[in-house]
Amino acid sequence: MVATTPSDILRFLSACADEGVETVLVTLVAVIGGSSRGIGTQMAVAADGRRLGSFSGGCIEDAVVAEALETLSDGWGHVVRYGIGSPYIDLRLPCGGGIDLLFTPRPATASIRTALDLLEARQPAALRLECDRVTVAGDVEEVLWNGESLTHCYQPALRIHALGQGEDLTAFSRLANAFGAQVHALCPDIGTCMDLAALGIATTHIPVRTTLPLTASDRWSAIVFLFHGRDWEEHLLPQALALPAFYHGAIGSRRTHSARLEALQASSVPKEHIARLRGHVGLIPATRDPATLAISLLAELVAEYNTLAHWTYWTGETLAQADQ
Structure with missing residues (x-):
């Protein structure tokens, strides 16, 4: 395996749940200008500092981990912008654009595992992602971020x-x-x-x-x-x-x-x-x-x-x- 896949993120979340380690699911919900990653790209961060996935070539990942750990401590999810228009003026993306990241603490293990079961059965899956919860979507259809939620689809492996x-x-x-x-x-x-x-x-x-x-x-x-x-x-x-x-x-x-x-x-x-x-x-x-x-x-x-x-x-x- 040369790089992390979307299903790897889900498996990481499930494995951490088995270990009793809390996690945060971070999802790219909007792109301003250019970006090396697309909408729906995800990263998982565990309470012990482990992480999987990326949003850049290493420019903001440490900051994302820090934000995720604070999110666990605060107990509520939110959206943070990095790059253009970000309050973090010392963090800039090499592409010159900006990205909005949704931090969802403690994603429901049952929903994550339902998605994994569908993928294992060679069926597509979709998760509805919000600030405070992750649920299985009824329809396998991408729905862009509307300020409250985003529906992200996962496809069986090649x-x-x-x-x-x-x-x-x-x-x-x-x-x-x-x-x-x-x-x-x-x-x-x-x-x-x-x-x-x-x-x-x-x-x-x-x-x-x-x-x-x-x-x-x-x-x-x-x-x-x-x-x-x-x-x-x-x-x-x-x-x-x-x-x-x-x-x-x-x-x-x-x-x-x-x-x-x-x-x-x-x-x-x-x-x-x-x-x-x-x-x-x-x-x-x-x-x-x-x-x-x-x-x-x-x-x-x-x-x-x-x-x-x-x-x-x-x-x-x-x-x-x-x-x-």
């Missing part, structure tokens, strides 16, 4: 089902795992499965070319094929395209992809399933080595996953499309 063999699969799986994605590597080579499993990566052996050992996926998952030979795709790819995912992709040249599409059409795969398959994967064109391919593909997946995270509301049409 999960990647990567099918392939050789160094392309291992390089990509290792990089995605280091990034913090939930990686599931599916490979016909038992040795590769064992090597990846030793790194803590979930693996599944593919014993035959005709049956995909993956029966469940969701709209927060990506399915990528990293086989260089199309013989493993013939039966497995149509099955994968029938599963829900925000991204279906397979490596290969334009010529390879054209032949792939012809094979899918000849196999009577539904047109709407074929349309899900990307004609080009990754942000870097014509990659020639496993490391560059891994970076190129992971960057594209993260960018598209973040697009999901920035949806301000869920519509029946969007959910229906994602579940197709």
